[in-house]
Amino acid sequence: MSAFLFRAALLGSSLALAACAAQAPETRVTRFHLGQPIARGEIAVESRDPAAAKDLEYQTYARAVAGELARQGFTLAPGVAKSEMVAVVDASRGTRAMYQERSPFSVGIGGGSFGGNVGVGGGVSFPIGKGKTREIIGTELAVQIKRRSDGTVIWEGRAMSEARSGTPYAEPAAAVSKLAAALFQGFPGESGRTITVR
Numbered sequence: 001m002s003a004f005l006f007r008a009a010l011l012g013s014s015l016a017l018a019a020c021a022a023q024a025p026e027t028r029v030t031r032f033h034l035g036q037p038i039a040r041g042e043i044a045v046e047s048r049d050p051a052a053a054k055d056l057e058y059q060t061y062a063r064a065v066a067g068e069l070a071r072q073g074f075t076l077a078p079g080v081a082k083s084e085m086v087a088v089v090d091a092s093r094g095t096r097a098m099y100q101e102r103s104p105f106s107v108g109i110g111g112g113s114f115g116g117n118v119g120v121g122g123g124v125s126f127p128i129g130k131g132k133t134r135e136i137i138g139t140e141l142a143v144q145i146k147r148r149s150d151g152t153v154i155w156e157g158r159a160m161s162e163a164r165s166g167t168p169y170a171e172p173a174a175a176v177s178k179l180a181a182a183l184f185q186g187f188p189g190e191s192g193r194t195i196t197v198r
Helices: 003-022 056-071 172-183
Strands: 027-033 042-047 085-100 106-115 118-127 133-147 153-164 194-197
Touching (some): 027 172, 042 056, 056 085, 056 133, 085 172, 133 172, 153 172
Parallel strands (some): 042 085
Antiparallel strands (some): 027 153, 027 194, 085 133, 106 118, 133 153
């Protein structure tokens, strides 16, 4: 292979890998509600686990949900005010699996011999360098909107996605922000149906 063709092949491989890395993972969203209009009003955002309420990571999740609620026309209750409506937030992350990425570079060795109008060919290729081991990080965001006075849940939704470790989409803040946007897209959404959002 000429030096020009070799460089072109490397460039093509790099562009393909960059495109795969830049592609946002799919988000699966399921929502349930009573099939009645949901009046926009003052709402507080709270953690399902009171012990996590002061956690910095939870605060990031709460801000993402609060931002989406505001876009949907809700008014966020100031400070620790106890509004009639409350959005209960629960987020979890975990490792699903590990896999081995192949090295993007390989060398091909080929040979052939000709004689008596007969051609014989063969070839072998092998990777250069070691592949990287990556984890698959799963993130799930669940939100319930309920009336504080009687505890009735008037809307709830769950969004899930997976991303390779080491990519921007695997970072907690970015992952939950994307999940929150998908969860409230087209709010309140079709009850009981699971959709896929890019």
